Amino acid sequence: MMDESISNYLEEYLTPRRKSLFDKVLAERTNHLTLVTQDVYQLHNTSAVVRSCDVFGIQNIHVIEEKFPRRIDKEIAMGAQKWVSINRYNSTAACMENLKKNGYRIVATSPHGNAVTPEEFDLTSPAAIFFGTEKDGLPQEMIEQADACIKIPMVGFTESLNISVSAAIILHSLTQRLKHSQISWRLSDEEKFRIRLEWMKKTIKNSDQIIERFLKS
Numbered sequence: 001m002m003d004e005s006i007s008n009y010l011e012e013y014l015t016p017r018r019k020s021l022f023d024k025v026l027a028e029r030t031n032h033l034t035l036v037t038q039d040v041y042q043l044h045n046t047s048a049v050v051r052s053c054d055v056f057g058i059q060n061i062h063v064i065e066e067k068f069p070r071r072i073d074k075e076i077a078m079g080a081q082k083w084v085s086i087n088r089y090n091s092t093a094a095c096m097e098n099l100k101k102n103g104y105r106i107v108a109t110s111p112h113g114n115a116v117t118p119e120e121f122d123l124t125s126p127a128a129i130f131f132g133t134e135k136d137g138l139p140q141e142m143i144e145q146a147d148a149c150i151k152i153p154m155v156g157f158t159e160s161l162n163i164s165v166s167a168a169i170i171l172h173s174l175t176q177r178l179k180h181s182q183i184s185w186r187l188s189d190e191e192k193f194r195i196r197l198e199w200m201k202k203t204i205k206n207s208d209q210i211i212e213r214f215l216k217s
């Protein structure tokens with residue numbers, strides 16, 4: 001109730017253009033798919049992955065920082081995450097537990113072995129797509145225990161794609177397929193409301209003070 005009043009009040013500070021942009025972007029957002037990075041340590045890769053999530057409509061990204069703690073602090077300070085919700089974990093187990101609790105299948109990605117292509121991947125239930133580190137990729141044990149594994153076919157001499165490139169290719173393929181499917185992939189009204197409120201708080205100048213003034217009035 002209080003959030004609803006705050007939201008209505010903050011709406012007054014949005015231009016008509018910004019309001020319709022929020023509506024347009026939220027209409028294409030999904031939580032049916034989510035992306036997980038496991039100990040990705042190069043900031044430009046994390047930044048590119050977050051950007052791809054925004055571009056392809058993925059609202060939530062899960063960042064595991066088991067071996068390289070606090071790697072994305074700088075990215076957060078630079079505002080790369082403004083439109084995407086970043087969930088951080090210091091262990092893979094904690095991340096998996098949270099995802100499974102929320103109904104996600106655990107899906108590995110790998111340039112090796114037996115796996116389905118993005119075009120063959122079963123989209124019917126929610127999926128959390130894991131991407132591994134630049135050097136070693138995902139642990140073999142994790143790949144074997146995952147509910148599925150996705151591999152982008154490669155025909156060159158190079159052993160693998162860059163992590164952010166592979167994330168963009170997979171997200172593009174899966175989101176296009178979702179949009180042409182009968183699967184219910186869009187956000188609920190409650191999810192849209194929460195995200196819109198977060199976006200308003202992040203983008204309206206001095207939103208903290210505005211809210212404080214509103215609460216006192």
Ligand SMILES: C[S@@+](CC[C@H](N)C(=O)[O-])C[C@H]1O[C@@H](n2cnc3c(N)ncnc32)[C@H](O)[C@@H]1O
Nearest residue numbers: 109110111131132136137138151152161163166
């Ligand atoms: C640079 S690769 C890691 C290479 C590592 N030597 C390995 O064996 O996985 C980083 C991450 O990008 C993703 N990736 C790279 N190429 C891929 C491909 N062809 N198909 C699916 N995922 C890929 C995977 O998530 C991988 O863990």
